[in-house]
Amino acid sequence: MMAALIFAVSVVTLLMFFVSYCRSLMAASSRHVLSREVRDVTGIRDLATARDYPKLMQLLELCPERPEDRVGLRAVSVYYDILDVTQKSIARLIPRLQAWMEHERAGCANFAAVALDRRIAFNRESLLREAEF
Amino acid sequence: MPGPVATLILCIGTAFELAFVVCSIYRKAFSRYVFFNLYFLLTLASSCFRHFVLVHSGVESDEYRYTYFYSDAILTLVLYAALISLYSRVFGELRFSKYVRVCAVLLLAGTAGFSYAVVAQSQERLSTNFAYELSQNLYFVGLILTYLLWGAILKLGETRTRLVQIVLSLGLYFSAYAASYALVTFASIDSVVVYLVPVVGCLLPLAWTVTILRHSEESRLVPARLVAVSR
Numbered sequence: 001m002m003a004a005l006i007f008a009v010s011v012v013t014l015l016m017f018f019v020s021y022c023r024s025l026m027a028a029s030s031r032h033v034l035s036r037e038v039r040d041v042t043g044i045r046d047l048a049t050a051r052d053y054p055k056l057m058q059l060l061e062l063c064p065e066r067p068e069d070r071v072g073l074r075a076v077s078v079y080y081d082i083l084d085v086t087q088k089s090i091a092r093l094i095p096r097l098q099a100w101m102e103h104e105r106a107g108c109a110n111f112a113a114v115a116l117d118r119r120i121a122f123n124r125e126s127l128l129r130e131a132e133f
Numbered sequence: 134m135p136g137p138v139a140t141l142i143l144c145i146g147t148a149f150e151l152a153f154v155v156c157s158i159y160r161k162a163f164s165r166y167v168f169f170n171l172y173f174l175l176t177l178a179s180s181c182f183r184h185f186v187l188v189h190s191g192v193e194s195d196e197y198r199y200t201y202f203y204s205d206a207i208l209t210l211v212l213y214a215a216l217i218s219l220y221s222r223v224f225g226e227l228r229f230s231k232y233v234r235v236c237a238v239l240l241l242a243g244t245a246g247f248s249y250a251v252v253a254q255s256q257e258r259l260s261t262n263f264a265y266e267l268s269q270n271l272y273f274v275g276l277i278l279t280y281l282l283w284g285a286i287l288k289l290g291e292t293r294t295r296l297v298q299i300v301l302s303l304g305l306y307f308s309a310y311a312a313s314y315a316l317v318t319f320a321s322i323d324s325v326v327v328y329l330v331p332v333v334g335c336l337l338p339l340a341w342t343v344t345i346l347r348h349s350e351e352s353r354l355v356p357a358r359l360v361a362v363s364r
Contacts, residue, residue, distance in 0.1 A: 003318035006273050010312035013280055017304035020283065021340075024297050027354040028347075071343045 022079040025072045026107045029114040038117045048113045050105035053080060056112035063119045073115055080108040142331040143180065149338035150176055156345045165350070168215035169299075173338060175211055179204040202264035209271045213241065216275055216282070219300055223285055240278075244270050269314040276307040294352035295344055302340035309333040 034044065041059065044052055057077070083101050091097040150173040157163045163170055183200055190196040217237040221230045248266040282300055291297060313330050316322060 003315040006269075007312050007315035007319065010273070010276060010308045010315060013276055014305065014308035014312060017279075017283070017301055017308055021298070021301040021305060024294070024301055024354065028294050028298075028352070030355055068343060068347050071339060072347075 018075075019079070022076055023107070025076060026111045029111055032114045032117065034113055035117050035121070037120060038113060042113060042116070044113060048106060048109035050102055050109055053105060053109040053112060056109055056116055060112060060116050060119065063116065064123055066115075066119050066122050069115050069118065073112070076108050076111050080105060083108070139328065139331065142328065142335065146331060146335040146338070147177060147180060149335055149342060153338045153342045153345065156342050160345050160349075162345060162350070166345075168211065168218045169341065172208065172211045172215055175208055176334075179208060199264075202268065206264040206268050206271075209268050209275070210241075213237075213271055213275055216278055216303065219296070219303070220278075220282055222296060223282060223289065223291065240274065241271075244274050269311070269318070272307055272311040272314055276304070276311045279304040279307050292353040292355075293350075294348040294354045295350060297354065298344040298348070299341060302337060302344070305340070306333065306337040309336075 039045065042048075042052060042056060048056065060073070083105050087098065087101045087105070091101050153173050154163075154170050157166050157170055183197070183204060186194075186197050186200045217233065220233045220237070224230060224233055245267060248263060248270050279300065283304060286297060286300060310330070310333055313333060
């Protein structure tokens, strides 16, 4: 009985910490101003919306990886998938939840846009360094 | 002997633990995160010692059981100390550090007493049961304490990115470990111990290494964005 209670509490807090961890990753990159290059490529004017996310992930796959991005991107894409599934199922019944999920998914898209921007800058610097040698 | 998958998970976890220690030295943060480094160094030492006992005595032996559960209890105590050091950092500016330490010692003594009381009631009064019970209860206490610390961070509007992400990773780790231990107790699924627990063990050093590498001590984030429901 005690073990079952601990299990239930642990699963709830696991979900809560996971959501907060993903939000902290997104908050850490919220101050980043997107470069003009990324805006042109993605068509994002000011802030990314939830609809931009699949396109941004495709662009990220085309761009060579930055090792420090990998864990954050993986965590945020799992978070996006959870939001996506929830939005298509439970959130349909609760309109308020729908709006919150849309906002969160937009946050995920913004995180992906910042990651893309950083990857492009990182690869440009690497190419410049190689050209110097 | 553990299978190739379990050995691979162990090797990956060990590599991440070493990576955290190396990165914290590289980023000149070893003394700031001394308990975390001590925890990972002790984890490395205990992995080697467990492997030595495993090779000489076998996985079914009492020696291996004692080694596994007692080393795990010691590691949990060090991680508990690391968690208290995070409390001291969050409440340091409010000059509550002394009270935090006193409360931590009292809570630890209470948890050990409770664990002993639970074991003493059972017919098999094996000392490994005490170590197992203490670990399980400490993980759960650690989870509750991390939850309270996270609440305090939100309330105080903490902005230090490293601190926030370290606390959240620790919360994830404690939650997953507490859930795993509870699952073993009430469902007796062996694969949880063999695969799930070591995989969870890999995630903590990985998350902390990424945090140390990506963010400097001066990195700040917007606290309002951490709250799930906007105020």
